[in-house]
Amino acid sequence: MLKHQVIVIGGGLAGLRAAVESARLGADTAVLSLLYPVRSHSGAAQGGVNAALANMPECKDDSPAKHAYDTVKGADFLADQDCAEILTTDAPARIYELEHWGVPFSRTEDGRISQRPFGGAGYPRTCYAADKTGLYILHTLNEQAVKLGIKVYNEWAAIALASDGALNHGLVALNLQTGEIASFAADAVVFAVGGAGRIYKRTSNAMQSTGYCLGVAYKAGIPLKDMEFVQFHPTTIVGTNILMTEGARGEGGYLLNNQGERFMQRYAAKAMELAPRDIVSRSIQIEVNEGRGFPEGGGCVHLDLRHLGREKILERLPGIRELAISFLGIDCIEKPVPVQPGQHFIMGGIDTDKDGATILPGVYAAGECACVSVHGANRLGGNSLLECVVMGQRAGAAAGKFVKGKASAIKEAVLNDAAKKATAEVEALLKSSGKERLVNLRDEMAQTMTDQIGIFREDKAMREALATLHALRVRYRNVGVDAKHRKFNLDLLRTLELGGMLDVAESIAAGAVARQESRGGHSRLDFKTRDDANWMKHTRAHYTPDGARLTYTPVTKTKWEPEERKY
Amino acid sequence: MTDSIKLTIYRRDPDLDTAPKYQTYEIQPEPGQTVLMALYHILENVDKSLAFRASCRSAVCGSCGMHINGKNRLACETQLAPLGNEICIEPLPHLPVLKDLVVDMSSFWRKYEKVRPYLITLKEPPASGKERLQSIPDRKKIDDFIDCILCACCHSACTLDAWSDGYLGPAVLAKAYRFVADTRDEGGAERLKLVGSEEGVLRCHTIFNCTEECPKRIPITFGIQEMKKKVVWGKLTGKM
Numbered sequence: 001m002l003k004h005q006v007i008v009i010g011g012g013l014a015g016l017r018a019a020v021e022s023a024r025l026g027a028d029t030a031v032l033s034l035l036y037p038v039r040s041h042s043g044a045a046q047g048g049v050n051a052a053l054a055n056m057p058e059c060k061d062d063s064p065a066k067h068a069y070d071t072v073k074g075a076d077f078l079a080d081q082d083c084a085e086i087l088t089t090d091a092p093a094r095i096y097e098l099e100h101w102g103v104p105f106s107r108t109e110d111g112r113i114s115q116r117p118f119g120g121a122g123y124p125r126t127c128y129a130a131d132k133t134g135l136y137i138l139h140t141l142n143e144q145a146v147k148l149g150i151k152v153y154n155e156w157a158a159i160a161l162a163s164d165g166a167l168n169h170g171l172v173a174l175n176l177q178t179g180e181i182a183s184f185a186a187d188a189v190v191f192a193v194g195g196a197g198r199i200y201k202r203t204s205n206a207m208q209s210t211g212y213c214l215g216v217a218y219k220a221g222i223p224l225k226d227m228e229f230v231q232f233h234p235t236t237i238v239g240t241n242i243l244m245t246e247g248a249r250g251e252g253g254y255l256l257n258n259q260g261e262r263f264m265q266r267y268a269a270k271a272m273e274l275a276p277r278d279i280v281s282r283s284i285q286i287e288v289n290e291g292r293g294f295p296e297g298g299g300c301v302h303l304d305l306r307h308l309g310r311e312k313i314l315e316r317l318p319g320i321r322e323l324a325i326s327f328l329g330i331d332c333i334e335k336p337v338p339v340q341p342g343q344h345f346i347m348g349g350i351d352t353d354k355d356g357a358t359i360l361p362g363v364y365a366a367g368e369c370a371c372v373s374v375h376g377a378n379r380l381g382g383n384s385l386l387e388c389v390v391m392g393q394r395a396g397a398a399a400g401k402f403v404k405g406k407a408s409a410i411k412e413a414v415l416n417d418a419a420k421k422a423t424a425e426v427e428a429l430l431k432s433s434g435k436e437r438l439v440n441l442r443d444e445m446a447q448t449m450t451d452q453i454g455i456f457r458e459d460k461a462m463r464e465a466l467a468t469l470h471a472l473r474v475r476y477r478n479v480g481v482d483a484k485h486r487k488f489n490l491d492l493l494r495t496l497e498l499g500g501m502l503d504v505a506e507s508i509a510a511g512a513v514a515r516q517e518s519r520g521g522h523s524r525l526d527f528k529t530r531d532d533a534n535w536m537k538h539t540r541a542h543y544t545p546d547g548a549r550l551t552y553t554p555v556t557k558t559k560w561e562p563e564e565r566k567y
Numbered sequence: 568m569t570d571s572i573k574l575t576i577y578r579r580d581p582d583l584d585t586a587p588k589y590q591t592y593e594i595q596p597e598p599g600q601t602v603l604m605a606l607y608h609i610l611e612n613v614d615k616s617l618a619f620r621a622s623c624r625s626a627v628c629g630s631c632g633m634h635i636n637g638k639n640r641l642a643c644e645t646q647l648a649p650l651g652n653e654i655c656i657e658p659l660p661h662l663p664v665l666k667d668l669v670v671d672m673s674s675f676w677r678k679y680e681k682v683r684p685y686l687i688t689l690k691e692p693p694a695s696g697k698e699r700l701q702s703i704p705d706r707k708k709i710d711d712f713i714d715c716i717l718c719a720c721c722h723s724a725c726t727l728d729a730w731s732d733g734y735l736g737p738a739v740l741a742k743a744y745r746f747v748a749d750t751r752d753e754g755g756a757e758r759l760k761l762v763g764s765e766e767g768v769l770r771c772h773t774i775f776n777c778t779e780e781c782p783k784r785i786p787i788t789f790g791i792q793e794m795k796k797k798v799v800w801g802k803l804t805g806k807m
Contacts, residue, residue: 035622035628035630036630036672036676038628038629038716038717039620039622039623039628039629039630040622040628041622041623041628043623043627043628043716044623044625044627044628053697093696096692096696096697096698099698099699100686100688100692100698100699101685101686102685102686102746102749102751102752104706104709104713104749105698105706106706107701107702107703107706109703110700111700111701111702111703112697112698112700113698129713132627132713132714135627135714135716136713139713139715139717140685140686143684143685143686144685146679146680146684146685147683147685177665206622206623206624206628207607207621207622207623207624208621208622239599240624240625242624242625243625319627322626323625323626326626326644327599327625327644328599438611439611439612481615482615482616483615483616484616485580485582485583485616485666486582487580487581487582487618487665487666487669488618488665488666488667488669489616489618490610490615490617490618490619491610491615491616
């Protein structure tokens with residue numbers, strides 16, 4: 001049995017930041033990651049990370065409080081305001097720290113960190129490094145983890161927690177490289193497993209952003225919060241749905257319909273293309289639905305950057321230019337890029353407090369997989385990398401303190417039981433002669449989510465989706481794995497993942513059907529307005545074998561009364 | 568309808584096979600389809616025992632470096648169409664194979680850790696707690712080298728790497744140069760010592776394989792030679 005005081009699941013931004021903090025506090029810390037850490041999807045984040053540094057001439061009077069207000073308003077008033085304030089107050093220190101560790105931020109004329117405008121923000125507040133901010137921060141944090149000598153278990157998939165209900169004792173994981181299943185004793189476990197985009201058909205997320213690991217926490221009795229709030233990014237490349245950063249609009253890019261019209265003037269006359277993502281995505285979808293889109297990829301609009309000029313594009317947006325050339329054969333210096341909304345982010349996630357702690361002692365979560373809540377019903381661009389470093393630091397500190405100077409209370413029997421159970425499940429899958437096949441179930445789930453729990457929602461379609469997901473969960477019990485080899489068995493891994501994905505998808509659908517209002521990313525055709533009297537509350541989905549059981553908790557308000565969101 | 572194409576893929580499970588075999592799959596390519604999407608098509612519909620690495624599918628995570636028609640490339644950004652009707656896909660050369668297209672990267676990461684791959688600073692950051700200042704031209708000096716995604720395409724294209732277990736190789740040297748060229752870094756002399764040996768920059772024969780096969784078009788050979796100049800000058804002047 002392997003043993004560490006703190007094990008962080010996931011080697012992306014939040015995971016590495018948590019591990020660095022816990023290790024700095026002196027805790028024996030390890031990272032267990034499905035991918036080599038630098039392969040994590042944090043690296044695909046492009047546009048930047050928000051902090052009220054007030055570095056630009058236009059933002060001299062910016063402050064963490066203004067950043068918090070923008071975040072709360074962007075969240076359609078579902079964020080916990082105390083948590084939003086923590087996020088924005090901690091932000092400058094976390095960003096300066098990244099700079100001290102070597103992140104190559106783009107610079108102002110006087111050598112400070114440069115900032116660009118982003119959607120839903122009152123000031124140019126997004127610190128950036130060209131359009132590869134996530135890549136550079138991810139590699140820098142990996143470098144810090146190397147410097148601290150943090151042990152990394154590369155290419156391991158966590159498959160179960162070892163909990164006795166009162167305390168968590170560690171986890172069970174599958175070594176992808178060897179096929180072996182091992183248990184890890186850990187006094188504290190931090191989930192930092194990223195997003196769940198692959199539950200949807202159209203997503204900007206990586207192939208490995210399946211979200212199955214949220215299911216691992218969920219099944220261990222930890223609620224998932226606000227799962228119905230899913231963000232669709234307005235500008236993903238038609239077909240592959242690879243991200244075109246919001247920074248493209250931050251730098252002045254236009255969105256055009258098939259009339260050549262900047263249609264955002266009808267939906268957000270002041271902010272135009274820089275309205276928050278939920279609003280821009282809905283606007284694009286309306287244009288497409290009403291016949292003003294282009295036909296490619298089932299409907300799209302154009303992202304036009306030509307007027308920015310060659311020099312600015314090469315300096316500020318070189319990465320997305322390369323992407324559009326590689327994947328569409330279109331050079332954005334010369335032609336507009338066809339884009340459409342695609343699933344991008346889950347505002348919801350593993351329910352945590354402001355220090356990343358879950359209701360299960362010894363278990364923490366941070367980053368996209370967690371829900372504090374700082375993003376409420378809609379996340380602002382530039383706040384996700386921020387959440388990773390702020391909440392990663394806080395969760396790592398909390399885990400480090402939780403284990404410090406305490407005799408380990410790990411019960412090996414609990415771990416052994418969990419390992420036995422997980423091993424039996426995997427062996428059963430490998431031996432199963434079940435008739436159902438991964439690819440069919442997975443495609444049906446993803447198509448259902450995109451078609452029926454997408455940008456616009458209504459009762460009937462959502463109920464059908466919920467029924468489909470229930471049926472898929474039943475069919476999943478009869479799934480068979482064709483590949484029987486041990487090393488790098490992708491068929492096995494993907495089948496295991498699908499189990500968790502179906503649970504997570506069902507929690508999204510259940511929360512969405514129940515919430516009879518429109519708020520942020522949850523936009524209903526049958527309940528078109530926000531209903532603060534009845535629905536200003538967080539959804540908590542509790543796992544049961546028959547599907548999510550929902551409860552609700554209040555939203556924390558500090559300074560700001562809910563108001564209409566106009567941009 | 569487009570003609571079908573043949574993908575010939577290197578297959579090996581070292582637990583079972585004493586030698587690799589090449590298996591050919593015939594597929595109907597779709598417009599715009601990449602090598603990676605073709606591999607997923609085979610995995611999902613034809614042969615579920617196939618193993619390969621992938622994640623971001625947008626050329627930024629570095630997982631899917633492979634040897635495709637004789638050249639190291641990222642499978643995710645490599646379109647099928649220009650490759651012709653017969654495509655050969657093999658694992659990255661010069662690294663042990665774990666299964667099919669999945670190579671053992673452990674020696675690569677061990678070498679990476681040898682060059683102290685992190686910013687070394689001796690002076691404290693500004694007392695204000697704010698950022699260190701760096702001019703726009705200074706920041707530009709590392710523009711190319713910070714783009715490295717550690718995919719190991721260059722590493723396994725280097726013929727010198729193949730000859731020597733000890734040679735740090737181009738990717739690791741490029742990482743070292745990323746810090747040597749960063750005006751904020753103060754570990755210069757120490758880092759040049761780490762790379763200034765037979766197992767480091769002195770072994771580079773300027774064959775340029777690394778630069779030619781880098782999917783991010785990083786001028787790796789340039790970085791290695793810049794460090795070599797400093798090392799040689801240091802030795803000539805007795806400073807190293």
